[in-house]
Amino acid sequence: MPQFDAILFLSFGGPDEPDDVLPFLQNVTRGRGVPPERLDEVAQHYLHFGGASPINRLNREMIDRLRAELRSAAIDLPVYFGNRNWHPLIEDAVGSMAAAGHREILVFTTSAWGGYSGCRQYDEDIARALVANPWAELTMRKLPHYWDHPLFLEACADAVVAARDSLPADQRHAARLVFTAHSIPQAADRAAGLPANGGGLYSRQIAEASARVAQLCGYAEFDQVWQSRSGPPEVPWLDPDICDHLEGLVAQGTVSPGTGAVIVCPVGFVSDHLEVVWDLDNEAREKAAELGIGFARTATAGEDPRFVRMIVDLVAAQLEGRDETAPGVTENGMPCAAGCCEPVRRPAKRR
Known part of the structure; x- marks a missing residue:
C-alpha cells in the first residue's frame, strides 16, 4: 500500500x-x-x-x-x-x-x-x-x-436552518426549500456513470443529497432545480432553471407574494463560485424581489x-x-472503470 x-x-x-x-x-x-x-x-x-x-x-x-x-x-x-x-x-x-x-x-x-x-x-x-x-x-x-458523507450533509442541513432563521418570523414556517446545482447538458448527464446502470449518475446524486439534507432539517417537501446553464439554446440542459422555477412557484400558488418565501440551498457547490454569487445572490434574488417573495440563500458547505x-x-x-x-x-488519472462518465463528443463542424 x-x-x-x-x-x-x-x-x-x-x-x-x-x-x-x-x-x-x-x-x-x-x-x-x-x-x-x-x-x-x-x-x-x-x-x-x-x-x-x-x-x-x-x-x-x-x-x-x-x-x-x-x-x-x-x-x-x-x-x-x-x-x-x-x-x-x-x-x-x-x-x-x-x-x-x-x-x-x-x-x-x-x-x-x-x-x-x-x-x-x-x-x-x-x-x-x-x-x-x-x-x-x-x-x-x-x-x-x-456527496453522501454525513459531515457534508449535516453542514448543508444546518446552513438551511440558519438561512430559514434569517427570514422574517412570519415567513419562516411556510418558506419553500429549493436546492440548486450546476446544470449540465442532458446528453452529458446520460453519459455520467456506467451505461449498465443507466447513466445519470450526477443528477441522481444531486437528487439523493437534496432529499437527505431536507430530511435532516425536517422538510417533508422540497424542490430540486438547476442553475448556471450556458451554451446554445437548442441544446437541452437539465432543468428547470432556478429563476423559471421561482416564477412557477408563484404562478401555481405554492409561494404567495407578500407572505411567502424561498430558502435556496446551492447543494451542488462546495464554496461560493462566481455562479453562486451571480446567479443566486443577484439574478435569483432580484427575481424573488420582482415576484414579491422573500429570499434566503444558504451558506455553502465549505464554510x-x-x-x-x-x-x-x-x-x-x-x-x-x-x-x-x-x-x-x-x-494516476486512470478512470475508475471503462466507459464510466465518458465526455460527450461534440459533432465535427462541417467545412
Missing part, C-alpha cells in the same frame, strides 16, 4: 484580478467553440465583482483550516494547492510537490459528485500534470465522492468546520487502507 506523503487540494480555479478574467474564461472554454461575444458577456459577471472570483480566496482559507485540522488529528502531511483553469495550475503544483521529494500523493477535489466535469475531468487534470512532469515517479490517488473534518476523515481512510475502492477513487 502506498505510504502517502502529501495532499494536493485540487479545484476549478478562478481569476484574481480583472486582467485574469478573459484568459481564465478562455482556459475554461478551450476547444468548445464558445463565441467571443459570449465570453465577453460572462466576463462582465466577474467584472461586476471587481474581476475576482471568490473561489481562490475561499480555497486558501479552507486549506489553512485543513492544515490545522490535520495537525489536530496528528496527520503529518503537507497540503499543496492546484487548479484546473487558473494559477496555481495543477501542473505547477505537482512539479513543486515532486521537487520537494513527495512521491505518494492524495488528491482532494472540490467537487462532491460523479460525472464528467465533477469527477472524470479531474482524473484528466491529474494525468495531464503527470505528463507535464515526466521526470517524477509519482502515485496520485484521488479521494472518493463525498462549515465539519467540511474540513470530512476531508481529514477521507484522508485517514486512505492512510489506514480503507475505502480504496469507494466510488471516485482513482490512481
